[in-house]
Amino acid sequence: MSTFFMNDRKNLINDVIEGAILTSPFKNLAKLDADTAIRVVVRSDWDKKKVALISGGGSGHEPAHVGFVGKGMLTAAVCGDVFASPSVDAVLSAIVAVTGKAGCLLIVKNYTGDRLNFGLAAEKAKTLGYDVELVMVSDDISLPDNKQPRGIAGTALVHKIAGYAAEHGQSLQQVTEFAQQAIAATRSIGVAMTGCHLPGDVADDDGASRIANGHVELGLGIHGEPGVSIIKTHNSKKIIAKMVEKLQASLKKKDKLAVLVNNLGGVSPLEMSQITKELVHSDLEPAIRYLIGPAALVSALDMKGFSLSAIVLNKAFEQALLAEVEVAGWQPLVKLQALPTVKAKKIAEKGKVKASANKQVGEIVATVAKTLVGLEGELNKLDAKVGDGDTGSTFASGAKDVLDLHKEKKLPLNDLAALFNVIGDRLATVMGGSSGVLMSIFFTAAGQKVSEGSELSESLLFGLARMKHYGGADLGDRTLIDALQPALEALHHKPGDIKAAAAAAAKGAKATSTMKKANAGRSSYLSSASLKGVKDPGAVAIEEVFAALAK
Structure with a gap:
């Protein structure tokens, strides 16, 4: 039996897109009116004078990518089926719909399907006269020897930084370089105690139940791909310590960070607050200047897990990340500070009652x-x-x-x-x-x-x-x-x-x-x-x- 609320599996993504557009608080989204297989969400307030930013990929990572479409971030999001790259035609349709003389930057997570489909669409667009560039986000550090690191939640940080540059009228070359710098400065690592269930699959699907009780898997992919190692605990402090150890190995002591605490979909708000507390009490605390979240920004359906994405700050990144946007999925940065407290008088204990006889x-x-x-x-x-x-x-x-x-x-x-x-x-x-x-x-x-x-x-x-x-x-x-x-x-x-x-x-x-x-x-x-x-x-x-x- 499926664990999903849904009507028609074949029309699931179109239904999801409609729901996201109708509930957008800024009323600035529209669905590209083309073939029903072309599932593209665009800014309805876009005039093509600036560099267009397009991202996307398989669905199931909500609010990515539709939740990042709007002023200050993406111009369009191309939605594939659940965990499946969108077609070349869909990506090309998005490029043609939103790209003007300023050009277009495609921001792609480093997965084979996305690289190939977005890459071919970019080449086709160039033959049509469009100026198109492509960057690949590869922020996952869980597999250090992998020549093709995966793109995971750090992608949202790249969207934000590139979006700031595009919104402020920078050239395609400048926006592309800024995005590449953000990619180089970002590293992420995730952990989960269960995988995720796909729409239509049975509740005890092997991908969701592979991890033994009482264990978590470090480096589990956002599509349920196996991780790099098993940690034999559910203790949040120990898990954060291991993740921080991995992050610190790729950072310098002098680095100042903004850290995104990302819910992979199945973790309760209570647990996410606990996880955030452990993070700010970890060895990484001296380096953290800002927190983003805890919240789901790049999820993995109902995966019981979370990820940490750290970006090494400079003045330009900090300015870009702090800028206001008109998108539903982004979380504003919160400057890390000592726990605020308000002094209160202790409630005076009642005086001892004098015993008496009657x-x-x-x-x-x-x-x-x-x-x-x-x-x-x-x-x-x-x-x-x-x-x-x-x-x-x-x-x-x-x-x-x-x-x-x-x-x-x-x-x-x-x-x-x-x-x-x-x-x-x-x-x-x-x-x-x-x-x-x-x-x-x-x-x-x-x-x-x-x-x-x-x-x-x-x-x-x-x-x-x-x-x-x-x-x-x-x-x-x-x-x-x-x-x-x-x-x-x-x-x-x-x-x-x-x-x-x-x-x-x-x-x-x-x-x-x-x-x-x-x-x-x-x-x-x-x-x-x-x-x-x-x-x-x-x-x-x-x-x-x-x-x-x-x-």
């Missing part, structure tokens, strides 16, 4: 805590039917902690506001999950109200309201609120009448067994059949606590 309050605390500890097994079994089986353990962990503090006489039992705040702090720390935070909100908010002079029952209802506000559950949603709210309301109407509160809690808990739908918590994912006849575990906990207090 026999009645102490008995209530002990009764509630012991009840919840004793219910651990029963509540877990109940929760296993409608949740993830840990309600009892969650409540018991909080109760044990509070009970230990009580036994050690560390609770401010004679100060309800302070007591509620201590309990709130402890439950948020030891209970875990959403239950701990919800109960912490309940006690913290109630403590706030008590400190303001409110009655206990009113304060507890305020705590409940805050818990409902942040938790999103309400009466009837099949949660502990269905037992807690009736109990607290009963206490509010008849202060001190624990038996009335216990009866209300029991009635509310029983009602949860007849509710067909849970609207909060893990139970909300279950069918009504799974819930039928089963009380909500949290509601049962509240019911049993009030029952124990009423005895």
Whole structure:
């Protein structure tokens, strides 16, 4: 089964081109209206007075090459099928469409198909009277002994530098020389943990799964070609160190660099930020003046990998790379600087609470805590039917902690506001999950109200309201609120009448067994059949606590 979203494989590239043109933010792109097999995107604002820049190659490297067409970069992009060079006729059509007296420069990645097809098109164009030059990008340093280094992500840097020269009216000879200088100053190396899937191929295609788990391949090509060596780790710091070592071997210590961090298509933004962090903390950091990305500039479909492209800067390159452009795919340079920080005051720790005694309050605390500890097994079994089986353990962990503090006489039992705040702090720390935070909100908010002079029952209802506000559950949603709210309301109407509160809690808990739908918590994912006849575990906990207090 294919892993691609697509309609008609035969028309895939035409569809992709249309989508890219329609979403161009500068509205400066157009498709060359010729044979459907001629897939060329051109600048719609081009007037042929300046040197035209044409690049292209196989599709699958988006945003290259269409994403670099626009003011300040390419004049046209010629699109082949996925990983396949465009035809000679397509390249020639592009040359004829955009080239004026100033001439045209073809920027080609160093692959046989692209060299031959673009080269033949250039020769044909010359016979038609066009002034055409061609440069080949060969920035891949992963195979140092290769006489034909591949052109990979560094191609985007060449597009940018040559585009600046052309936009500023330089001659074809000057633009060509500037591009050649950029090629000589650029080196790239890539790494991947999986290859890529081609449109229409099955998900476990050999090209994508060749690399063993826990390994990465250094020098993997942008078409899935095998790399030069295997690194037995996925650790980003170690991988960057190896790549930097390779880059430094081809650089001089005095070189100042702009480094493009290129996503090959399948790496998450989170990982790309991690990779960038490792780069700026690597041995290459003293040489880095600018970063480009992290972003996909020259991708390889969905390849789980990335590449680093470093260009040795001079004043002219720096000026060209910093110039603004009107293209969708380029990323502006960011000057590397020390990590900016903003000083903030440390949140002062709450002062130590002074323990105090209150026999009645102490008995209530002990009764509630012991009840919840004793219910651990029963509540877990109940929760296993409608949740993830840990309600009892969650409540018991909080109760044990509070009970230990009580036994050690560390609770401010004679100060309800302070007591509620201590309990709130402890439950948020030891209970875990959403239950701990919800109960912490309940006690913290109630403590706030008590400190303001409110009655206990009113304060507890305020705590409940805050818990409902942040938790999103309400009466009837099949949660502990269905037992807690009736109990607290009963206490509010008849202060001190624990038996009335216990009866209300029991009635509310029983009602949860007849509710067909849970609207909060893990139970909300279950069918009504799974819930039928089963009380909500949290509601049962509240019911049993009030029952124990009423005895």
